[in-house]
Amino acid sequence: MSHHDARTREPGPASVFAALGDRTRLSLLTTLADGQARSIATLAADTEITRQAVTKHLHVLEKAGLVESSRVGRESRFAFRPEAIADARSYLDEVSAQWDAALSRLRALVER
């Protein structure tokens, strides 16, 4: 399943959850959720925070796999990556399924 492509190690779900746990990052993601890539300047213009802070938050999101950047001329554009959300969800589904299995074994133990 884990095939080693040259880019980066698959970020863990923890980094996705941690990246989401911030109001500014969430609002950046909400803006980007329309699928349109935007520059840092455009994103900073939409919010009350500095370009520097926007850059910092975008890098956290990028490390977690929630956005990806591409270069257009001299500037970087950032776009939302919905796959990261889907991965985090399927991770939680897996943990949830493990609990279901464990609790049915618990039931078998205490009800026998």
Added chain:
Amino acid sequence: MTDRIEKTIELAAPMDRVWRALTDHTEFGEWFRVRLDGPFVPGETSRGHITYPGYEHVPWKAEIKAMEKPYYFAFTWHPYAVDPDVDYSGEPQTLVEFRLKETARGTRLTVTETGFDALPDHRRPDALRMNEGGWAEQMRNIEAHVAP
């Protein structure tokens, strides 16, 4: 989407029986599929090995947070830490809580696992708190916005 897992089951067994299955390390190991080195002690680290087929290489490690007989048992651990090549010690731990309640038929057991996003609830901005819809709700909105 949620950063919290909650399960409630009704068990046809008295509370003290369920309590023992949860907190006796041998019984816990039987249904949780882990072989533990020793009994659970609040405030101490519990160690052992997963016995789930295919995951025998995985060590079990949890910090026992509370044992309030026969109502409440809690520990923290690294959920689903099954890759032996990954050092999970820097990753956030989740809190697993078992709550027991007596019912006419036996025991109602509620299990919650929280903290997947590594932020304690009190440190979260108000807009992100679970009980106000939280970021789970916002992520649903984001997903709804994304063109299929």
